[in-house]
Amino acid sequence: MLPYAPSSVAVARQYLSSDLQEWGVCETAIDDAVLVVSELLSNALRHAHPLPSGQIKVAWQCTDGHVEVAVSDGGSATEPRAGRAALSSLGGRGLGIVEYLAENWGVRHDGDITTVWALVTILAPLGDDRTSLPEPALRECI
Template structure:
């Protein structure tokens, strides 16, 4: 499977659910294993939630969510208008109410990072893709290679 999508979303909490539904539907329709879909959707949700919590919208007043699927990986990204601080994984205490989003992304994703463009900041993550094998057992392909998301 090779597919990609770019979705412009309102700068609003309801956008997280809308993005989750669209991404999940596309990946499942493409035949990806449910476990991989769950991981990719969780990563995208954390990136989008962090953007809404810590960053400004793009000049259009929206956020851009994108994903690219290949045979061995899915890259998801969220672009916003940037924030006063650089996105980084925190190390919250057990009693902390927040601060776990990028730690979750770091745990699930093979890699993640931040790109700065003219008026936007993009946080991206790459998750290894798993597809059902012909005998019904999950098949995971080779080492993912980084691909830029426009």
């Protein structure tokens, strides 16, 4: 759980980047996953309510050559969807970026909690002898 505050974006990026580096994920995949979590978290902070605790949940799970990043919040009046921002727009590109970088993304609802998730392909660095990535692992920002 993280505070429902813009400063949480940098915290989540750092935790995710550290975990993926520790797990031996290649730098370009780390960059993609970190950008995706940034966009999901920024959108939640901009458009949704905090969880009942007043916080926001950010988690990721590494399995089968992918990392699933997920941001859970208290929901909003509208459903998250990728839009097509005008060239002159200052915003509105977040889920479009997620859609481009992620293999898949979606929204889950559990009562008043909304979770937006994205599945990003991760690979071991070129020249690495490993045939697989780390054992399935789940992390949550604390």
